[in-house]
Amino acid sequence: MTSPLAGYLLVAALLFAIGLAGALVRRNAILVLIGIELMLNAANLNLIAFWRFGPHPEALTGMMFAIFSIAVAAAEAAVGLGLVISIHRHTDTTELDKINRMKG
Amino acid sequence: MNVVFYLLAALTLAGGLAAVLLKNLVHCALATTVAFVGLALLFLQLDAQFAGFAQILVYIGAVAILIVFAILLTRGSDLPKGGVFSRTWFVGLVIAAGVFAVLAWAVLESVRAVPQQTTVPAVTVHDIGNALLGRYVLPLEVVALLLTAATIGAVIVAMHEKERPKP
Amino acid sequence: MAASPLFTNLDQIFILLRDWLVGFLPAAFRPAAGVALGAIAIVGAFPGLFAVVVLLERKGVGRIQNRYGPNRVGPFGLLQPIADAIKALIKEDIVPYRADHVVHFLAPIVLLVTVFMAFAVLPVGRNMVLVDMDTGLLFFIAMGAVTELSVFMAGWSSRNKFSILGAMRGIAQMISYEVVLVLSTVSVVMIAGSLSLTRIIAAQNSYSGVFPHWYIFTPWGAAGFLTFSIAGMAETNRSPFDVPEGESEIVAGYHTEYSGFKFAIFFIAEYLSMISISGLCATLFLGGWSAPFSFLVFIPSWIWFFSKVILSLCVFIWVRGTLPRLRQDQLMNFAWKFLLPFALLNLLVTALWRFMGEGWMRWVICTAILAAAYVIMGRVSMRNQHFGPRRYRYAE
Numbered sequence: 001m002t003s004p005l006a007g008y009l010l011v012a013a014l015l016f017a018i019g020l021a022g023a024l025v026r027r028n029a030i031l032v033l034i035g036i037e038l039m040l041n042a043a044n045l046n047l048i049a050f051w052r053f054g055p056h057p058e059a060l061t062g063m064m065f066a067i068f069s070i071a072v073a074a075a076e077a078a079v080g081l082g083l084v085i086s087i088h089r090h091t092d093t094t095e096l097d098k099i100n101r102m103k104g
Numbered sequence: 105m106n107v108v109f110y111l112l113a114a115l116t117l118a119g120g121l122a123a124v125l126l127k128n129l130v131h132c133a134l135a136t137t138v139a140f141v142g143l144a145l146l147f148l149q150l151d152a153q154f155a156g157f158a159q160i161l162v163y164i165g166a167v168a169i170l171i172v173f174a175i176l177l178t179r180g181s182d183l184p185k186g187g188v189f190s191r192t193w194f195v196g197l198v199i200a201a202g203v204f205a206v207l208a209w210a211v212l213e214s215v216r217a218v219p220q221q222t223t224v225p226a227v228t229v230h231d232i233g234n235a236l237l238g239r240y241v242l243p244l245e246v247v248a249l250l251l252t253a254a255t256i257g258a259v260i261v262a263m264h265e266k267e268r269p270k271p
Numbered sequence: 272m273a274a275s276p277l278f279t280n281l282d283q284i285f286i287l288l289r290d291w292l293v294g295f296l297p298a299a300f301r302p303a304a305g306v307a308l309g310a311i312a313i314v315g316a317f318p319g320l321f322a323v324v325v326l327l328e329r330k331g332v333g334r335i336q337n338r339y340g341p342n343r344v345g346p347f348g349l350l351q352p353i354a355d356a357i358k359a360l361i362k363e364d365i366v367p368y369r370a371d372h373v374v375h376f377l378a379p380i381v382l383l384v385t386v387f388m389a390f391a392v393l394p395v396g397r398n399m400v401l402v403d404m405d406t407g408l409l410f411f412i413a414m415g416a417v418t419e420l421s422v423f424m425a426g427w428s429s430r431n432k433f434s435i436l437g438a439m440r441g442i443a444q445m446i447s448y449e450v451v452l453v454l455s456t457v458s459v460v461m462i463a464g465s466l467s468l469t470r471i472i473a474a475q476n477s478y479s480g481v482f483p484h485w486y487i488f489t490p491w492g493a494a495g496f497l498t499f500s501i502a503g504m505a506e507t508n509r510s511p512f513d514v515p516e517g518e519s520e521i522v523a524g525y526h527t528e529y530s531g532f533k534f535a536i537f538f539i540a541e542y543l544s545m546i547s548i549s550g551l552c553a554t555l556f557l558g559g560w561s562a563p564f565s566f567l568v569f570i571p572s573w574i575w576f577f578s579k580v581i582l583s584l585c586v587f588i589w590v591r592g593t594l595p596r597l598r599q600d601q602l603m604n605f606a607w608k609f610l611l612p613f614a615l616l617n618l619l620v621t622a623l624w625r626f627m628g629e630g631w632m633r634w635v636i637c638t639a640i641l642a643a644a645y646v647i648m649g650r651v652s653m654r655n656q657h658f659g660p661r662r663y664r665y666a667e
Binding site: 003004005006007008009010011013014015016017018019020021022024025026027028030031033034035037038041044045048049051052053054055059060063064066067068070071072073074075076077078079081082083084085086088089094096097 | 109113116117120121123124129132133136139140143146147150151152154155158159162163166167170171173174175177178179187188189190191193195196197199200201203204207208211212215218220224225226227231232235236240243247250251254255257258259261262264
């Protein structure tokens with residue numbers, strides 16, 4: 001790596017790609033949500049890396065952005081998992097291939 | 105680049121890979137937790153103490169537990185017939201690889217253009233508190249509203265519905 | 272009053288010992304060696320305190336239940352912890368055939384490591400904290416949050432219905448009371464102005480006349496202390512909140528399938544987390560290592576800290592022996608419908624205290640608000656329970 005910032009950004013990009021692959025490749029709805037959480041975490045890592053190494057005329061923006069992102073991700077995980085549980089109760093499956101009918 | 109960064113990056117990426125590749129759902133959830141721990145340690149290495157501990161508290165203490173509860177309540181411990189990967193897995197992999205290629209190219213090309221500081225921005229918890237209630241008070245209130253709506257919404261969505269009489 | 276050099280040295284004796292030992296090494300290794308020695312001291316001292324607490328608990332609960340505790344091993348049963356340790360080490364380690372071996376093995380390790388990490392930010396005496404973090408309290412609470420995950424790992428990996436039921440109950444209880452715990456510490460942070468535990472103690476370390484400025488002697492501090500103690504008892508699955516591991520309810524809950532050394536690790540981790548919650552309670556509300564009266568300052572600070580911790584532990588043991596176990600729904604009702612509104616009101620009262628200025632008026636108003644809220648909320652939540660006179664039925 002030529003610079004520390006590039007190292008962190010590459011790790012974040014790789015984690016994002018892994019999360020995206022998980023969301024696209026797996027059958028279970030909960031694993032799609034896990035992939036989404038990994039993607040959000042990769043974005044947070046990007047934010048904090050730029051906060052640390054980038055030029056900072058105001059010293060707080062990156063950290064605040066990351067903290068709000070953590071809070072929003074937690075709320076989204078809660079609602080998403082509530083939806084998965086509700087769908088399971090309705091159709092008795094969590095596989096995305098089987099939830100392909102609007103009749104209910 | 106020091107050894108600690110490589111170790112933490114390896115831990116995080118191993119956790120992420122295990123999370124999307126393992127067959128047993130609960131093992132996937134625990135591997136995600138390992139990825140979260142790796143990320144929290146990376147935040148701590150970047151001198152973002154508040155973000156690192158908030159990551160541990162929120163992600164490992166709450167989101168990981170939500171995920172495992174959802175796995176338990178939807179009986180995810182049984183393995184589905186037909187494998188765990190969907191039929192179109194190859195396309196998904198290609199897309200993810202393409203995204204990573206674009207991002208990596210963008211990072212490596214443009215990182216020369218960003219001037220890099222080596223001094224740590226001096227942010228204490230005091231400053232964060234003042235900023236949360238000073239400059240960022242509107243996002244704080246909006247996030248509070250969002251969390252309230254998410255709590256009520258999650259409870260309503262996952263509640264047991266009353267049995268409707270069949271016509 | 273000036274302390275003589277003897278008492279100052281006695282106060283700092285562990286720091287002086289560490290500096291002397293570390294002085295043998297070249298200068299480059301000294302900070303790391305200092306921290307390593309501090310970590311070894313923590314790993315040695317707190318399990319030692321654990322052995323004392325185990326014996327104290329068995330004798331104490333025994334006396335409350337009108338029987339002697341263990342009194343066979345050694346005079347008055349004083350060598351009982353050694354017998355317990357030998358038993359735990361030589362028992363056979365049985366893992367069920369269908370259990371998930373990797374997760375089953377990792378669960379007690381994760382729990383023990385996390386509980387030990389929480390001790391790193393507790394100031395045991397003057398200048399005696401392993402890592403003086405700017406966000407020490409947040410670190411402590413984060414470590415408490417990670418213990419919930421190991422409870423789940425233990426319960427799920429055993430593939431046993433009792434274990435998984437105990438784990439789910441335990442996690443639900445720990446999450447609910449963790450919210451209450453954090454809210455009751457926020458008032459202290461508000462008044463002290465910092466998340467760092469050393470600065471919170473420094474804010475309480477002054478005396479007006481003879482009496483100390485501990486936070487428990489203020490209305491919001493007393494309410495916070497009560498809320499924190501109750502939530503701390505529930506966080507560590509201590510009776511009367513021990514439904515997840517209640518012996519008469521669900522065998523042993525999430526550690527049903529653990530035997531021998533792994534069970535001993537769960538046992539140690541439960542008592543160590545109880546000790547660390549007591550330590551945090553002493554730090555936040557009882558002034559940490561500061562002496563109760565200004566003329567007692569000459570006694571070393573670490574003696575005061577450990578006395579306060581042992582006093583809190585005695586109260587925990589007393590409550591365990593006295594109160595019956597709460598049912599799961601009673602437990603959750605208590606957390607969400609009583610303690611959480613009370614903790615939020617405590618936050619409001621703390622803000623009122625801070626902005627009202629000195630004088631007798633703020634004492635009266637804050638105490639009145641808290642007492643009225645306690646009585647009103649208690650009456651409202653008990654309005655459907657009609658307790659008549661007691662009726663006894665005897666066997667014929």
